[in-house]
Amino acid sequence: MNLEARLIRLIDDLEKKALRVPRTAREYSISNKWERVSNILRKRYNRYGDDVKFVVMQEDDGYPD
Secondary structure, three states, X not given: OOHXXXXXXXXXXXXXXXXXXXXXXXXXXXXXXXXXXHHHHHHHHOOOOOOOXXXXXXXXXXXXX
């Protein structure tokens, strides 16, 4: 099993445990691990991203072109 597959399996397990608002040190640790694995998958493998692409438009100055 390659690294990407292991990370995907790990994030699936962490998604079940991670809370949006952690209160204890253990919950905070799980939340941090989920964030770390998510960042690795997003940056290195282009997975688990928002797939949101920003479109930059020029501002309209009010004059016809």
